Amino acid sequence: MDDFFAARSQMALSLGFHIIFACIGMIMPFFMAFSHYKYLKSQKEHYRKLTVAWSKGVAIFFVTGAVSGTMLSFELGLLWPQFMLHAGPIFGMPFSLEGTAFFIEAIAIGFFLYGWGKFNPWFHWWTGVVVGVSGLLSGILVVAANGWMNSPSGFDYIDGEFLNVDPIAAMFNDAWFTQSLHMTLAAFVATGFAVAGIHALLLLKGKNQELHWTAVKIALAFGAIAAILQPVSGDISAKDVATRQPAKLAAMEAHFHTEKAAPLVIGGWPNEKKQTVSYAIRIPGGLSFLAHGDTNAEVTGLDQFPEENRPPVLITHIAFQLMVGIGMLLLVVGIIGIFGLWKKKAYLQSKWFLTLLVMMTPLGFVAVEAGWVVTEVGRQPWIIYEVMKTRDGLTPMRGIVYSFWVYAFVYLSLCAIVTVLLIRQVRQLDKKEHNLPTYP
Template identity: 55%
Template sequence: MTDLLAARTQMALSLGFHIIFAVIGIGMPALMVLAERKWLKTGDPVWLDLAKRWSKGTAILFAVGAVSGTVLSFELGLLWPTFMEYAGPIIGMPFSLEGFAFFTEAIFLGTYLYGWTKLSPKAHWWAGVAVMVSGTVSGIFVVFANAWMNAPAGFEIVNGLPTNIDPIAAMLNPASFHQTLHMTIAAFATTGIAVAGIHAWMLRKNPHDVFHRSALHVALLVAIPASLLQPISGDISAKFVAKYQPAKLAAMEGQFATERGAPLRIGGIPNEATRETKYALEVPKALSFLAFADFDAEVKGLEAFPEEDWPPVAITHFAFQIMVGLGTLMMLASLWVLVLWWRKREVAESRPLLTFLALLTPAGFIAVEAGWVVTEVGRQPWIVYGFMRTKDALTPMPGLVYPLIGITLLYCFLGVVVAYLLWAQILKTKPMTQEMRVP
């Protein structure tokens, strides 16, 4: 394994591990805040139990996310020092602001966990709101930095070096809005669907369990609007990619030839050697319309770009298909729930829907991972799009396969610990009947 491949693999592994906890760190506080709000309004002990249990899970995941995020910060400097020297002065502001948001989240999470008997109920609830807001803002600032890598702005190049730096313009680059919107909505949809799936699975065994019925209801309140809004944010993102990163769009769609009225491909296997995508279901002219709101618009194919500037086509295409496919299933599940609610039927009474939700438990996380593959692999061979290639940002230090092995073992250990702690939390849940709800 070359040092470049080892470094890229290590970053992919670190980001893939950390993004799970970042997503949950945005979505879970919303669930515990909603549950506590229900308790404040009704006095029903099931809502209090839910809020406390979810807050403990949030704390576990926050701690592991802090560790994996710290590892990522070190890796940026150790593996990609040229990139940090080049980009540090430009994107330092969002990273600094993310630090403030992170520490705010940590402070209020501690207040929330230990303040049940020390704060008034309303003050305690507002501490939870602060956790939710600061966690969301923290994620947004990180995505600002990544968005800059896709659409560099806020500087000028003089003698090969960035000068006249405007950190605000860099942070609010053309990719900022669509990336932060897409990622934030994805976090709520992913967390909501995952929590709904866990409790749906438990309800398949005991559909009258009040605890799991209540938890499923709150999770769906978060999951449904996010899942239904996600296709809209995805459309905004696709239009940005079509305008600013046409090579990425071509790889996402397996589009090799430049053509007007380009079809949208569902599935298919791209072949870079023959420059065609076989076995795809093609929707005539749909790609041109979705990308440019014109059925006859020209879509640039990969052949319009030097081959050394092509991203890995197959990986980008397959990841995009997985993301869209799973997002569609999550949207369909949300519509199914809405139909039942419209008919005034309980979700817990529909075993097929409970099964569907249970099967979708990991769907959001897989879709998020696939989306980041599209974002990062689709940008290759650039680490800063159009300005710096990934290979030119690599550290000259040899033997990068050894830290890769060490990081892999660390994440395997952390993954086992987290899985055990969360499973222990689930096992502590005892069935609750309607009669047990009386305070």
């Protein structure tokens, strides 16, 4: 493993873990706040117990997200100093604002966790809402910074120098909205189905029926609505990528040759040397329509780019197919769930549907990981698209492979600790607790 591969692997590992912690930390506060709202309106005990239980989960993921996010910020400077030397002054604003959002979230979560019986009930509820909103803003701001790497703006690049920096234009780059929308919906989908699946499993085991059924309904509603909206976001993103990063789109679709009425490739195994795709289903004109809204439009292929500037096709294509396939599956399950909640259908509590939800538990996060592979690998070989190549941003420091193994140990340890804590919290859900926090 050379230093370049080790550095990229370390960033991939760190992002892979952090994105799960961050997604759950962003979305769970909304579930918690909704359950809290229902408790304040109905005074039903199971809503209070569910709110307290979910708030403990929020605290766990807030801490782990903060730790893993801090490690990532150090990695940017340590592994990619040449990148940060030029990029830091340009896209530093969303990172600084993200820090502000994080501080607000930290204050609000402290108020919520320790505010039971000390604040007015509705003010206490509002602090929980602030936790969710500030966490979501934090995520959007980080994605805006990543969007700048895909669509660099807010500066002039003249003779290798970054001049006339405009941090506002850099933050509101052409990619920030589409990426933020897609990532936010993905976080709701992944977290919603994961939480619904965990509580569905506890229902199948005959645990506290009222509490877990309430949890399934709340999480499923959030996750299903986001899953139904996600294809719209995906279409917006695809059209945007077709305009800004045609090489990435070509890699996503394993589209080797520029042509009109380009077919949409479903599945398949790309061969980059032969520039063919085996075992694929092709829909005539499908790619042209999705990319440009016209079945006869010309779609740029990889043949229009120098070989050294082409993204890895196999990884990008497989990850993209995996993301879309899981998204479609969750969309179908979401429609079934929303219809059942709307019409109050008994099948929602049937063994087959609860089992289906359990099977969906990890899939949303698999799709999130696949989506980030598409975003990052599909941009290669650029760290700043068409401005700086990834290799040029690497540190000259040697021995990065040792850093990779240390970070791998830390993240695996974090994952193990979080898993143990969550299992303990889940087991405590069905115990009778007489000292639950409440209002006088």
